[in-house]
Amino acid sequence: MTPGDAAAPARDGAAISLLLLCGSLRAGSVNAAVLATAAQLAPSDVTATVYAGTGDLPHFNPDDDREPLASSVAQLRMAVEEASAVLISTPEYAGSLPGSFKNLLDWTIGGSGLYLKPTGWINPSSVGGARDTYHALRLVLDKAGASVVEAATADIPVARDRIGSDGMVGDEAIRERIATVVAALVAAARSGQSA
Numbered sequence: 001m002t003p004g005d006a007a008a009p010a011r012d013g014a015a016i017s018l019l020l021l022c023g024s025l026r027a028g029s030v031n032a033a034v035l036a037t038a039a040q041l042a043p044s045d046v047t048a049t050v051y052a053g054t055g056d057l058p059h060f061n062p063d064d065d066r067e068p069l070a071s072s073v074a075q076l077r078m079a080v081e082e083a084s085a086v087l088i089s090t091p092e093y094a095g096s097l098p099g100s101f102k103n104l105l106d107w108t109i110g111g112s113g114l115y116l117k118p119t120g121w122i123n124p125s126s127v128g129g130a131r132d133t134y135h136a137l138r139l140v141l142d143k144a145g146a147s148v149v150e151a152a153t154a155d156i157p158v159a160r161d162r163i164g165s166d167g168m169v170g171d172e173a174i175r176e177r178i179a180t181v182v183a184a185l186v187a188a189a190r191s192g193q194s195a
Helices: 030-041 071-082 099-111 131-144 172-193
Strands: 016-022 046-050 085-089 118-123 147-155
Touching: 016 030, 016 071, 016 099, 016 172, 030 046, 030 085, 030 118, 030 172, 071 099, 085 172, 099 131, 118 131, 118 172, 131 147, 147 172
Parallel strands: 016 046, 016 085, 085 118, 118 147
Antiparallel strands: none
């Protein structure tokens, strides 16, 4: 499913859609595997879409943040707007968010799609790793007005040898922890239906 095909936001009993944002452009990254596994573990009535356009986004420039937007930016904003909730997994690079992912986040601000959106993350770095990265992520999400779901923010270390040839996390204990994060995020999106 492409980003623009994500299901509509959860309102009045509408379907729940989960948008998965990966901070790594690297083929076969642990972050991508974690998100693919999260999509696989989502409840059957939840549409989970992995956004794949990070590398296509232009460099953020406030002068270009106006209509007509670049098509890649418009697609990103539509995907965020239409999602019921957002799940993120990103590596650390040079002590913070990778530049390409910060660029993605910068483009979401003007669209206001993250505002009050239930949002969570999974940090698959080794124990204690990427702490500054996720601190930076929280600062950006706070500025965007996202509704960070604390029960859907987790450090779940994933070693590369725990990823199978199918690109999924195979370790059952880790899968259970990922499923718990997904369930918390979905529950937050469902509660927004009745709010």
